[in-house]
Amino acid sequence: MGANIFVLCGAGISQESGISTFRDQSGLWENHSIEDVASPEGFMRNPELVHQFYNLRRRQLKSVIPNKAHYALANFQKIFSGKFLLVTQNVDDLHERAGSCNVLHMHGQLRQALCTSCKFQIYYEEDLSLSTECEKYKKKGSMRPDIVWFGEVPYFLDECDEFLQTTDLFISIGTSGSVYPAAGFIQMLNPKARSIELNLCRTEISSFFSETRFGKASEIVPKTLNEVIEGYK
Numbered sequence: 001m002g003a004n005i006f007v008l009c010g011a012g013i014s015q016e017s018g019i020s021t022f023r024d025q026s027g028l029w030e031n032h033s034i035e036d037v038a039s040p041e042g043f044m045r046n047p048e049l050v051h052q053f054y055n056l057r058r059r060q061l062k063s064v065i066p067n068k069a070h071y072a073l074a075n076f077q078k079i080f081s082g083k084f085l086l087v088t089q090n091v092d093d094l095h096e097r098a099g100s101c102n103v104l105h106m107h108g109q110l111r112q113a114l115c116t117s118c119k120f121q122i123y124y125e126e127d128l129s130l131s132t133e134c135e136k137y138k139k140k141g142s143m144r145p146d147i148v149w150f151g152e153v154p155y156f157l158d159e160c161d162e163f164l165q166t167t168d169l170f171i172s173i174g175t176s177g178s179v180y181p182a183a184g185f186i187q188m189l190n191p192k193a194r195s196i197e198l199n200l201c202r203t204e205i206s207s208f209f210s211e212t213r214f215g216k217a218s219e220i221v222p223k224t225l226n227e228v229i230e231g232y233k
């Protein structure tokens with residue numbers, strides 16, 4: 001069981017829990033343009049609107065729960081004895097609430113705030129505003145949602161890059177295949193590795209995978225992970 005497994009998750013895994021995604025065709029996220037609510041420029045233009053937008057998303061987390069796919073991953077992490085890296089593009093905390101640990105959130109997290117002046121990051125469940133104080137420097141006005149916006153560099157790219165070189169099995173779950181750099185991971189994978197794409201339907205990068213399975217995440221994720229764990233017994 002000395003294998004290395006890399007799991008990359010995208011919006012598709014949280015969709016069945018009722019989390020709305022902004023990477024859809026419309027270019028809108030809950031009726032706001034992406035430029036307004038998901039870019040540093042948008043935040044500079046209208047920080048109140050951006051705070052209000054993410055405050056709502058953060059509050060909505062209280063009304064959603066993890067689904068079978070999140071639980072299957074958390075369970076897999078507990079019983080698999082090799083090295084396991086779980087990377088998500090999602091900003092919700094459904095993996096953690098299902099019991100996963102050491103989840104790398106490439107695009108940040110709703111329940112985390114970032115200070116724009118000192119880069120201090122803090123777990124944050126409440127509403128953010130211009131009067132939220134940075135706990136480190138006791139200054140107001142510098143706290144923002146710790147979300148990686150368009151034009152910003154995703155987190156943990158070095159960790160991903162390094163792990164991809166030694167991965168034996170790469171599993172991509174519910175990722176659109178069009179959001180880079182994550183969409184490019186499959187092409188950075190060491191050539192000997194096995195790769196499985198789990199998704200609702202084919203994506204632009206399906207042909208790069210050695211196997212593809214299509215269906216609801218809550219069904220195909222538990223089934224596939226069971227097979228994988230059996231294969232390593």
Ligand SMILES: [Zn+2]
Nearest residue numbers: 115118134137
């Ligand atoms: Zn600060």
